[in-house]
Amino acid sequence: MEYQTITRMDRDGMAVITLNRPEVMNALNAQMRAEITHAVEDAGKTARVVVLTGTGRAFCSGQDLGDKAAVSDMNLERTLRDEYIPMLMAIVDCPVPVIAAVNGTAAGAGANLALICDIVIAAENASFIQAFTRIGLIPDAGGTWVLPRMIGMQRAMGAALFADKISASQAAQWGMIWEAVPEAEFEGTWRARAEHLATGPTEAYRKIKKVMQASAGNSLEEQFLMEGQLQGDCGRTRDFKEGVLAFLEKRPARFEGR
Structure with a gap:
């Protein structure tokens, strides 16, 4: 695909995807x-960490909302189902960590x-707004799922x-x-954080995503069993062996991501 609304740069195990419609504050249209x-x-499929900025x-x-004709004809339920959900699930199902x-x-x-x-790593000048009621809507794009779990029902x-x-x-204070970091830094x-993940034990990261996501629907016993299974898988990786050897030799580990 030739990208028109985003850019993508891949280097050293890191894929940086940049929303690139600054004239409309990177508003989401169907193409984006x-x-x-x-x-x-x-x-x-290839990177060890993905960054979205x-x-x-x-x-x-x-x-x-700038294209009045498109908005007036928009079927919100269909748009969420056919366009938003695939985009959001691509992030959720991505086998490597995704940093916003x-x-x-x-x-x-x-x-x-x-x-x-x-x-999520944010510049201190950034802000988050659940702006939906300003136009008579409810939060969507997963907001009603993530927010109560992150910050509690009242907030x-x-x-x-x-x-x-x-x-x-x-x-950041709310979790x-x-x-949140100073704008100058x-x-x-975020690049240092991404580089850290891009040189880390990628298979362990894959399994962290999997087990953390499963915890919302698992009982404690089910979570214990899942942890055991995935930990057993991690224990058979080359990165685990390298991590232990590096610990014993008192040197930084050289993870291969396998």
Whole structure:
């Protein structure tokens, strides 16, 4: 696929996917949703970490409302089912960690696109807004699932009902995101985090995603059993052997990702 609304750069095990419609604050249209879906699915086959970020002053302002003709004809249920869900599930099902590097405003579906990622790192000038009630809608793109689990029901309800701007610092304090960093340090921070994952034990990361996602529906006993099974798989990898050897030899491990 030739990308028109995003860019993708692959280097040293890291795939950086950048939303690239800065003139509309990286608002999501049908083409961008399809391109994000393709890029994430494709990157997951070769990369050891995927980064999703934005160009300009916004990460993503949500659904593109600028095309009045397209919006007036939009079947919201069909759009969510056929376009949003595949994009979001590409991130959830990606076999390697996906980092959202939130460079600015993340609003509506753009906020939830970030929050569905495995780790969210935001610049301190960034913000998260569940803007849906401002246009008479409910949070979608997974917002009603992730928010209560991340920040509790009261804060999730407040974010949804009032549509207030939540600063990156507040989001970090609430546990909505991993960290908020000064704007001047933002790119260096997310790149360092991504490089760390790109040289780590990739098979262990795959299984961390799998077992963490399963925990919401498992009983404690089921989770114990799943941990045991996946830990047994990890124990048979070359990276486990290398990790133990590096520990004994008091040197950094050289993980191959297998």
